[in-house]
Amino acid sequence: METIQKIKGTHDILPDTSGDWRLLEKTIHRIMQRYGFQEIRTPIFEATNLFARGIGQLTDIVSKEMYTFEDRGKKSLTLKPEGTAPVIRAFIENSLGEKRPINKLYYISPMFRQENPQAGRFRQFHQFGAELIGSPEPFADVETILNVLDIYKSLGLSSFTIKLNSVGDENCREQYKNALRDYLRPRLSKLCKTCQERFESNPMRVFDCKEAGCIAETEAAPRMLDHLDQASADHFEKVCALLDQHQVAYELDYRLVRGLDYYTRTAYEVVSNALGSQNALGGGGRYDLLTQELGGKPTPAVGYAAGIERLLMVLREEKLLTDNSLSLDVFIASIGEKAQEWASKTARLLRDNEISADMDLLGRSLKAQMKEANRSNAKFALIVGEQELESGQLTLRNLQQSEQTEVNSADLVGAIRKHLDAKFK
C-alpha cells in the first residue's frame, strides 16, 4: 500500500518538540498581556480580495505565493499568507474603532505561502504578531518594538540586530520615487532584470535586491531618509530618540524596504545573527493607510509579525531550550488481572484528584512496566500485586531517586500528594 505523505513545506510537530511550542506560546501570551495587547483569532482563510487589496497586487506574496482556490460557490478564497490584513478586516467589520480609540491586538497563527521550502522557510509556518491600531504617535511605533524585543528577551535571546528605516508616506513618497527614477534611469541597463521591472512599479524595491550590480548602482542613489517631508522626518526622529532613551540598539538601514505595500513611515526588521540564509526573525512598521484601503475609516496603525519556526531554530541553536516535555506523576505497575483492574480504578481516582496517572495496557511483565514508567518520565511508580491488594500496603517507588516506601491504600491520594510535594516542589 502506498503511503500518503505530508504536503511539501509542512511539518508535523511531534511530542518531543511540542513542549517547545507550548513554552513559546506561553511566553508570548504572558508578555502580550503585560503590554495590554489582547488576543484576536481570525479565520484561517479569507476572501482573496482582502489580500489583493491589502497587501498589494504587485507584491511577491500576492502575485505568486498565495494558496488560492474556489469553494463550491465559485467564491475565491485564500489561506492567509500574513496576519495584518485579516486583523484590520476584523477591526473594521466589528467596528472596534468605534468602541475605543486605541485597540492593541495580537495573534498567534499559522500562515501559508506557496514558495519552495528551504531552511527557515515553509509553506505552512507560524507567526505571532501585534497590531496597535488608532495612534499616529511615535510612542506607538516604539511600543511595538519594545514588545517584540521583550518577548525575545524573556526567552533568553540576545543574538539579533534591529534594522530601522522610514519609507515615508503619501505626502513625500511619490516625489521621492520620481527622484529615484531620475537617478536610476540612465543606469537602467546595469540593473538586473527584476529590478528593471521594479523601476516603474516600485523603484524602492531595487534597494532590496542582492545582486552585486544593483547594490553597487544604488550605493549613491538618493535615499528616502533624505527626502522625508517635515512631518515624516519629525516622526522618524522621535522614534529614534525614544529608542535611544530606552537604550535599544538599532541600525539605520536605508535599504530596508519591506515586501508589503502597506507600510508608511517606520519600517523595521529584527535579524538573527545565528540563522542561515533566511535570517529575518520578524519585521513590521507603520501602516497608516491600510484601514482606509480596506474600506474603513482612516485609522493610523503600527505592528509587526514574527516567525515562530525561525525563533525556535535560533533558540535551539543558542541552546536556550531546556527540556519542556511533560512528565507523569504516577505510573501504576500491576501484577495479575485483579491488580490491573485495581490499577484502572486507581488511575481514575488519582486523575480525579489532579494527579496525572497512567498504567500498563498490554498485560506486560513488571519489568516491562517499570521500563514503560521510566520511558514516560514518571516521577513515581506505584507497584501493586496480590500481596499488596491483600495487605493494603502498596509500594511507591521514586524513580528519580531510586527509593521506595510503603503507602496505605486507605489514603492513597493524600500519601501520594505528600510525596509529590516533598520531592518535586
Place this chain on the structure above:
RNA sequence: GUGGGCGUAGCUCAGCUUGGUAGAGCACCAGAUUGUGGCUCUGGUGGUCGCGGGUUCAAAUCCCGUCGCUCACCCCA
C-alpha cells in the same frame, strides 16, 4: 520557476570508486535479575537498498528516467 547535494532497518549513517550471500550505533523486544526502571553484559525482531527501466551470468553498487527530501537563488517569517 532554476541550480547543487542526498534517498540503504523506526532514527543517524557505513557499504557504491573497483558489480559477487545487506552492515554498525541508537531505539525496540527478551534474558542475566522466577515481583522493580535508568547502568552493564548476552541474545533477538526488523530492510522488495525511493520507484521504474536498461547493461550484465550477477546490480544497493554502472547507465537512463522518474518521484521525494534537502540546501541555495528570488523573496520573506
